[in-house]
Amino acid sequence: MRLCVRCHSPNIILASGQTRLGWENTITKMVRMGATGDDDDFSDIADYLTKYFPPSEVQKVFVNMATDKQIAAVLEISLDDAKAIVAYRDKQQGFKSIDDMKLVPNVDVKKIDAKKDRLIFGAGSPKPPAS
Numbered sequence: 001m002r003l004c005v006r007c008h009s010p011n012i013i014l015a016s017g018q019t020r021l022g023w024e025n026t027i028t029k030m031v032r033m034g035a036t037g038d039d040d041d042f043s044d045i046a047d048y049l050t051k052y053f054p055p056s057e058v059q060k061v062f063v064n065m066a067t068d069k070q071i072a073a074v075l076e077i078s079l080d081d082a083k084a085i086v087a088y089r090d091k092q093q094g095f096k097s098i099d100d101m102k103l104v105p106n107v108d109v110k111k112i113d114a115k116k117d118r119l120i121f122g123a124g125s126p127k128p129p130a131s
Contacts, residue, residue, distance in 0.1 A: 003035060003036070003037045003041060003045065004030075004035070004045070006035075007030070007033070007034070007035065013049065013053050017053045017054050017055045017056040018049070018050075018053070018054070018055055019050070019054070019055055020046060020050045022055070023045075023046045023049040023050050023053075024046050027042050027045060027046055058117060058118055059073075059074050059118060060074070060117075060118050060119070060120055061074040061075075061118060061119065061120065062120050062121075063085075063089065063095055063101060063119050063120065063121055064089065064094040064095060064121065066086075067086070068082040068083045068085070068086045069082070071085055071086065074115065074118050074119075075111060075112065075115045075118065075119075076111070076115065077107075077108070077111050081106075081107050081108070081111075084104055084105070084106065084107055085101065085104050085107060088103070088104040088105070089101075089104075095121055096121060097121055098112065098113075098116055098119060098121070101119070
């Protein structure tokens with residue numbers, strides 16, 4: 001947390017289960033982007049992420065950042081319904097919870113409920129650096 005949340009929300013890992021090699025590659029990418037720490041820090045981070053966030057068979061999506069195509073694929077809904085979700089989301093400036101998402105007019109709430117384990121509502125995008 002000490003190193004990673006300087007640049008992004010910890011929620012970003014919720015949708016990103018990976019193997020040890022995948023996490024090591026991600027950490028290397030973060031170092032290239034400016035993450036600071038020593039080898040022990042990065043090894044501890046890789047150990048933690050590998051143990052608690054392994055690859056998942058269930059694809060997840062950050063609903064407040066996803067495109068209509070991503071939402072359609074993850075929720076297994078029509079592209080028209082996904083476009084309606086994105087349009088409503090953007091008008092409301094994001095969803096705080098699944099209950100907000102269920103307010104989208106003319107979208108089948110049962111389909112949203114059926115795939116709720118695939119939805120992540122927290123911030124997933126990088127935060128601006130602290131001044």
